[in-house]
Amino acid sequence: MDHGKSSLVLALTGIDPDRLPEEKEREMTIDLGFAWLSFPDGTEAGIVDVPGHERFVRNMIAGVGGIDAVVFVVAADDGWMPQSEEHLEILKLLDIQHGIVVISKIDLAKEDWLSLVKEDVKEKLKGTFLENAPMVQTSTADRTGIDELYSEIEKMIKKIQPQKDLGKPRIYIDRVFTIAGRGTVITGTLINGSFSVGQEVKVLPHGKTARIRELQSHKKQREKSEPGTRVALNLAGVEKTLVSRGNVVVRPDQGIASTILDTRVDVISTQKFPLRHNAQILFILGTTELLAKTILLDRDVLKPGESGFVQFRFSDPLVARVGDHFIIRLPSPAVTIGGGIVLDIAGKRHKRKDKGLLNLLGQRESLDLSGLVLSELTSKESLTKDELLRESNFSSEEIQSTLERLEEENKLLRVEGLIVARDLWNDLLDRIVKLIQSEHKNHPFRIGIRTADLLSKMKFKQALVDKGMSHLLSKDLIKKKGAYLHLPDHLPQLTPEQQEISKKIALRFTLTPSSPPTKDEFFKEKGYPEVITFMIQNEELIELKDGILYTKEDFEKTKQRVVEFIKKNGPSTVSQLKDHLKTTRKYAVPVLEKLDELEITRREGDKRVLGSKA
Numbered sequence: 001m002d003h004g005k006s007s008l009v010l011a012l013t014g015i016d017p018d019r020l021p022e023e024k025e026r027e028m029t030i031d032l033g034f035a036w037l038s039f040p041d042g043t044e045a046g047i048v049d050v051p052g053h054e055r056f057v058r059n060m061i062a063g064v065g066g067i068d069a070v071v072f073v074v075a076a077d078d079g080w081m082p083q084s085e086e087h088l089e090i091l092k093l094l095d096i097q098h099g100i101v102v103i104s105k106i107d108l109a110k111e112d113w114l115s116l117v118k119e120d121v122k123e124k125l126k127g128t129f130l131e132n133a134p135m136v137q138t139s140t141a142d143r144t145g146i147d148e149l150y151s152e153i154e155k156m157i158k159k160i161q162p163q164k165d166l167g168k169p170r171i172y173i174d175r176v177f178t179i180a181g182r183g184t185v186i187t188g189t190l191i192n193g194s195f196s197v198g199q200e201v202k203v204l205p206h207g208k209t210a211r212i213r214e215l216q217s218h219k220k221q222r223e224k225s226e227p228g229t230r231v232a233l234n235l236a237g238v239e240k241t242l243v244s245r246g247n248v249v250v251r252p253d254q255g256i257a258s259t260i261l262d263t264r265v266d267v268i269s270t271q272k273f274p275l276r277h278n279a280q281i282l283f284i285l286g287t288t289e290l291l292a293k294t295i296l297l298d299r300d301v302l303k304p305g306e307s308g309f310v311q312f313r314f315s316d317p318l319v320a321r322v323g324d325h326f327i328i329r330l331p332s333p334a335v336t337i338g339g340g341i342v343l344d345i346a347g348k349r350h351k352r353k354d355k356g357l358l359n360l361l362g363q364r365e366s367l368d369l370s371g372l373v374l375s376e377l378t379s380k381e382s383l384t385k386d387e388l389l390r391e392s393n394f395s396s397e398e399i400q401s402t403l404e405r406l407e408e409e410n411k412l413l414r415v416e417g418l419i420v421a422r423d424l425w426n427d428l429l430d431r432i433v434k435l436i437q438s439e440h441k442n443h444p445f446r447i448g449i450r451t452a453d454l455l456s457k458m459k460f461k462q463a464l465v466d467k468g469m470s471h472l473l474s475k476d477l478i479k480k481k482g483a484y485l486h487l488p489d490h491l492p493q494l495t496p497e498q499q500e501i502s503k504k505i506a507l508r509f510t511l512t513p514s515s516p517p518t519k520d521e522f523f524k525e526k527g528y529p530e531v532i533t534f535m536i537q538n539e540e541l542i543e544l545k546d547g548i549l550y551t552k553e554d555f556e557k558t559k560q561r562v563v564e565f566i567k568k569n570g571p572s573t574v575s576q577l578k579d580h581l582k583t584t585r586k587y588a589v590p591v592l593e594k595l596d597e598l599e600i601t602r603r604e605g606d607k608r609v610l611g612s613k614a
Contacts, residue, residue: 005073007140008104009035009049012150034187034230036218039154044218046189046230067189068160068228069098071153072130076109076137079117080124086336089268092128093339094325098160099133100152101125107139163228166395169193170319171231171249172286173203176240182213184240186249187232188287192321192393193251195233196224203238204248205257205317210238246288248319256391257317262297262309262344264365265328269305271337273330276301281312281337285326288318292328297350298358302338309361310340311350320345323367323393341367345391346379369394369402377412377421382464384417415467428460428468436478436485445494445530447537448479448486484537494534501531506551513554514583519547544590558591559600563614571607 009015015035035047048067070091074084091099101121106114118135125131134152138145171188179185195201199212214234215222225231233249248255267275275281277296282289295311302308320326320342327339343364350357363375369389376389389399403419406412412421420428435457439449451469458465469485472478479488486492494502505528509516522528532549535541542555550558558581565580566572572580578588592608595601599611 005071005104006049008071008073008102008138008146008149009047011138011140011143011146012153013037013047036230037150037153039157043157045153045157046218048189048230067096068163069100069156070096070130071100071102071149072133073102073104074117074121075104076106076114076117080120085124085270088124088128088130089270090327090336090339093266093268093327097129098156099130100149100156101130101133101135102145102149103135103137105139106137106144107141162226163191164395165194165227166192166393168254168321168393168395169195169227169249169251170255171195171233172288173243173245173247173249174287176243176245178240179234182234184210184235184238184243185232186235186243186247187230188249190225190229190231191227194224194226195231195249197222200252201233201235201249202252202255203235203243204250204255204319206242206247207257208238208242209252210235212236246286246318248286248288250319254390255319256345257319258345258347259314259317260347260349261312261314261318261320261342262346262350262361263312263326263340263342264307264361265302265310265338265340266307267302267304267338268336271304271335273333273335273337274301274303275310275328275337280331282329282331283312283314283318283326284329285318285320285324285342290314290316290318291331295350295352297352297354297361299353307340309343309358313349321391321393322364322372322389344379369398370406373399373402373406374411374421377419378424381424381461382415382418382420385419388419415464415471418464418467420464425468428458428464429472431458431460432465432468432472432485433478433487436487440487440490443530445492445498445534446484447481447492447534448484448490450483451480451485452483454485482537482539492534492538494531498527498531498534501527502535505531505535509549509551509554513551513557514581515587516548516550516554519543519549522549542594544594546586546590548587548590550591555591555594559595562592562595562608563600563610566601566608566610566614571604571609573607577608 013035035049037045037047039045072088074080103114103118103121109117125133136145136149136152138149140146169190170192171186171190173186173188175187177185195212195215197212197215200209201212202209212233213236215225216232217225217229265275275294275296277294277300279294281292281294283292292312292314295313296302297309297311299308302310322342322345324342325339326342327336329336343361360375360379363371372389372392377383385400385403403412407414410422412419413425415425432454435454436449439446455462455465469478473480476488479486505522519532522532532541536543539552542550542552544550561581562577565577569576574585574588574592577592578585581588581591592601596603596611599613601608601614602611
């Protein structure tokens, strides 16, 4: 059905947006067409002519991804059509706020029929963003209403806030072609930032880099393009065969290709088809179209008119940012059933109906920047400023300002370059202290908990736990002795029975000081492992490789004998030192390796020399 949109564009701009021979032949817009309007104050408005026919709705969606306003056309001779309803629902789902309603081809309708069409359109638009929009009647045959439409568009453009430059430019490619002698050219609507001639860019999802050789907007050469403009980029360094519609051009340091997205979905209330768990749908974001598996996170079916949290899983990657709007369609029958907003691009699979997850997504749902920052920190524990919401529709200045305010409100803090939610940080510190307390309670004879054991019991990232331990140590809230952490007031104590065992252990060492027993020998006897551990932690015993043990006193004597021998005889072999210590290689090698570790000795070839701490 031809509602006369392309004819309107031609009448307004002098540019015919229908470029394909088939479009000319059938008098129907199949793919996207482009034109622009110029106003007396120098302002220019790009126009995207999208297909109206129901069989080309997917192309229509691709065209409206980056628009600020709409001219909604209903032909007077046909009236409101099923695709008119679908297009309106799509515009609502994409959160379009500004528009003009046009009743076209009025020369083909009688006055009474025209009145019925106008009333029907007004009724259909009640409760939508177009309810109070200007309505213009046009006929391109005699240019009726064309000047009025031009004037209404000019007024509407002045009301629209210019798109923000977020410093995160991207273009969802809608056309790719080559120009002889120049190479690959892509076109699309630039959003979220600016591009300049000579700038390096990256084409996602494959990640090929290129350089902007030339830049055009409305067929004029530009040095720089602003967000919200239609642009053509001549890209050097990338072949046409590697670029296609649906790819995205971004800065080299930006853009993440995801195969899993967390979203909020709204199912169209007038649609008869629900969205079911595990269904396969067509997911459309910008000019990207991919089949996706639907994972309903909070229920089993999303009925018409309902909203819910949905995870989409894709076999191929796509580029999205937090806050992006998208449309979903059933592959068969080919109908639009809803749309929504991207809440997270982290790419994690979730357990369905998990309350913690649903609370987290609920915190993100409104796209309030404070809630997004705090939820991002909760799910990822800690981030640098550069990482925080890098792939979102917020500028670094907006994020910085929010961080400062949340820090003033004591909701987050910065720890050595990392940003952490205050509640999570307090939980981390509390968990460390409680694990140490538990170790003291269960094993009062031990000096504390091994750092490695504490890390294994923490549910947080190791880098963050390390910073938590450093913080507690700096405040003297915990202490460290060797590889063990303990509370400041903890004094490890042996029971009377264990004290008797420690005396027996000490006696064993006095019998063979140059070839002492190993840890394994003691661990075979009941009650001995705990006491041996206590004595090692309190440095009464020194543990060497292979579980060999020395008393502190005997090890110090052995160390001194090694140092004196090397001072007197110079670089010495293991064999020489073994003979000097009157022991075997089994003991000499671990002793020397421990002395190397302590920097008392240093190995040079097959000999030992004195180290820096001898």
